[in-house]
Amino acid sequence: MDLRRVRGQRNRQALIDAALALFEQQGFEETTTDQIAARAGVAPRTLFHHFPDKEEILFDQQSERLEAAINVLRTMRDKSLAESLTAVAGAVATSILDQGEVFPARARMYGKAPALRSRMLSINEKWIDKVTDEVAARYGVDARTDPRPRIAASIVNSTNRATIEAWLARGCQDDLTEMIMTSVELLRPTLDRVEAELMEGLNAHGT
Amino acid sequence: MDLRRVRGQRNRQALIDAALALFEQQGFEETTTDQIAARAGVAPRTLFHHFPDKEEILFDQQSERLEAAINVLRTMRDKSLAESLTAVAGAVATSILDQGEVFPARARMYGKAPALRSRMLSINEKWIDKVTDEVAARYGVDARTDPRPRIAASIVNSTNRATIEAWLARGCQDDLTEMIMTSVELLRPTLDRVEAELMEGLNAHGT
DNA sequence: ACAAGTAGTTGCGTTAACTGCAAGTACTAT
């Protein structure tokens, strides 16, 4: 084991811990990168070695988590679109629950710090892109000019987000996975119809 | 007419024109606020009197446009949810077409300037919030703890965005309104089911 | 053991967005 990497990771984690504490204590925008570095016991410049910007400290590994949930899709090529996307939604729920307190803590900051909400939305967009590509590939259509794969991907994402928000508003006490399953179920007729259209090759938007 | 306001508006428009030209010419991030001010013939500080930040120059009045589209909802309280939201989607299409070249020009910048895409997403979120509130009010449920109004609002928004993106990718040559109508039609069974649930009062998520 | 490389840290200097404050200009209303 490379001891340099070990110390690097220790500093990285120290920065994350310091940032989380300061953000909770005095708010995101009110916290300077210098303060975070000081509390983590590193030089101000070091923060930007580990993270491209202040926001990324909070969203560390968030993209990776969401991308992992997508892998479920690739293992379900034989299942229907609705079934596959329901499974992905379930994987997303699991990944949120895995994060414990960090996820709700971050969500609580969205109100005061619009930059954080923006970052979350961007990460979501990337997730939609990936799912869109996977769906388009599955049915052999062009993800850029055919809106339907993106519609399928993004309505699942929207529904997840809406459900997560209600779950947060209720104090995270309900069963998130169950709530998400119930919500995604509402999309089934739409997803089935999209799938039928994509398989027929008859479509209103051209090829 | 107050001549001060006239000159104020003239400067404001000059800033918008200058910014648009410079952004197209050399990119958003590569353009400094000083350059914009110089080209518009005003002092650097004046830019921040008219706009809170550089991005807002590009998104001037965008929120207002989208909010106007929502008014359609309020005039359709007697119609079904699917019908109402389809009408709103149509209004959004119209508002986009009204903007002429500006809309595609802005969309073209999203690739190089992530901050712009983020801003667009934020504006969209506000739109979803408004529609969510309107739908929740219509059926007398709590928009914060019941996910269904937000699901209805956000899947329409997602579908619109997906369709707009395909329209852009095809060079803006197709009939956007028609494309959006076709796409939203896919949501009808889901929206009908959501509406039926909301009216029954029997639901899986509690009151 | 020694040289070469590599990961991580740090300091220095710079740019550019944005803010607060206060003053100034030009117009309007009474």
Place this chain on the structure above:
DNA sequence: ATAGTACTTGCAGTTAACGCAACTACTTGT
């Protein structure tokens, strides 16, 4: 004339973020 309003401007300051180069500490090849 006087007071108020709308907009403009200059100045000084904070902060995020980048580029560069040096430095430390550890690893690997010979």
